[in-house]
Amino acid sequence: MNRRDLLAGLAFASVGTSAQSRTGGESESLYIPKPQLVEDRGFLHDFMDEFAFVDLVTVAPTLRITHIPVFLDRSAGPYGTIHGHISKQNPQSATFDGVQTGVLVFHGPHGYISPTWYAKTGNVVPTWNFAVVHATGTLRPVAGKKELNDLLSRLIAKFEKREGTKYDFAKVEDSYKYGLMGGIIGFELEIELLEGKFKLGQDRSSEDRQSLLQKLGGAKAPRTLGELTASFYERQTKV
Numbered sequence: 248m249n250r251r252d253l254l255a256g257l258a259f260a261s262v263g264t265s266a267q268s269r270t271g272g273e274s275e276s277l278y279i280p281k282p283q284l285v286e287d288r289g290f291l292h293d294f295m296d297e298f299a300f301v302d303l304v305t306v307a308p309t310l311r312i313t314h315i316p317v318f319l320d321r322s323a324g325p326y327g328t329i330h331g332h333i334s335k336q337n338p339q340s341a342t343f344d345g346v347q348t349g350v351l352v353f354h355g356p357h358g359y360i361s362p363t364w365y366a367k368t369g370n371v372v373p374t375w376n377f378a379v380v381h382a383t384g385t386l387r388p389v390a391g392k393k394e395l396n397d398l399l400s401r402l403i404a405k406f407e408k409r410e411g412t413k414y415d416f417a418k419v420e421d422s423y424k425y426g427l428m429g430g431i432i433g434f435e436l437e438i439e440l441l442e443g444k445f446k447l448g449q450d451r452s453s454e455d456r457q458s459l460l461q462k463l464g465g466a467k468a469p470r471t472l473g474e475l476t477a478s479f480y481e482r483q484t485k486v
Contacts, residue, residue, distance in 0.1 A: 389433030
């Protein structure tokens with residue numbers, strides 16, 4: 248989903264029929280001005296499926312953040328359930344107790360917006376446009392042998408399908424697979440609060456939005472994973 252698609256999708260998302268009500272107050276994890284609020288559940292789920300490398304944030308007993316891939320089961324619970332895993336050696340695994348609250352942050356495309364990209368360039372200042380979804384809920388452990396195997400199978404299948412590759416986790420020898428699985432713990436988080444913030448200039452004039460889309464089409468793109476990897480490998484050879 249590129250920035251043009253995100254902006255175009257807002258028109259539909261803002262009038263979706265499956266919006267979640269925000270409760271207000273301290274339960275919310277994210278400040279969202281009204282023009283940037285997106286509540287349509289289907290639109291947010293699509294975003295979460297696409298941008299599935301997330302930040303897992305917990306605050307008890309101390310602040311911990313882990314970066315992991317996850318998958319969403321849309322049919323489990325009112326707002327869906329998210330599944331993932333981390334190392335057992337990660338102190339954050341202690342929060343998978345069925346009591347602690349976690350927040351999963353899904354990040355979409357983002358970038359600098361120059362005032363020169365608008366149709367009218369009078370009293371305007373630079374900004375940074377972005378899209379994020381926060382999913383909040385209680386973290387529950389997934390530690391059973393079969394349950395953890397099923398979780399990993401679904402997670403791997405999600406990304407193999409995306410890449411068009413044909414790796415089959417089921418063909419890995421059990422002795423090897425379950426040996427590695429002994430070092431991880433899975434989790435599930437049934438979403439209790441789903442928050443979408445899409446700051447994409449949608450509150451500007453039609454002329455500014457069209458100009459912004461045109462300029463974004465020619466904006467300098469960040470390095471790809473391949474480019475970053477090649478640069479990092481080159482750096483290692485020089486150390």
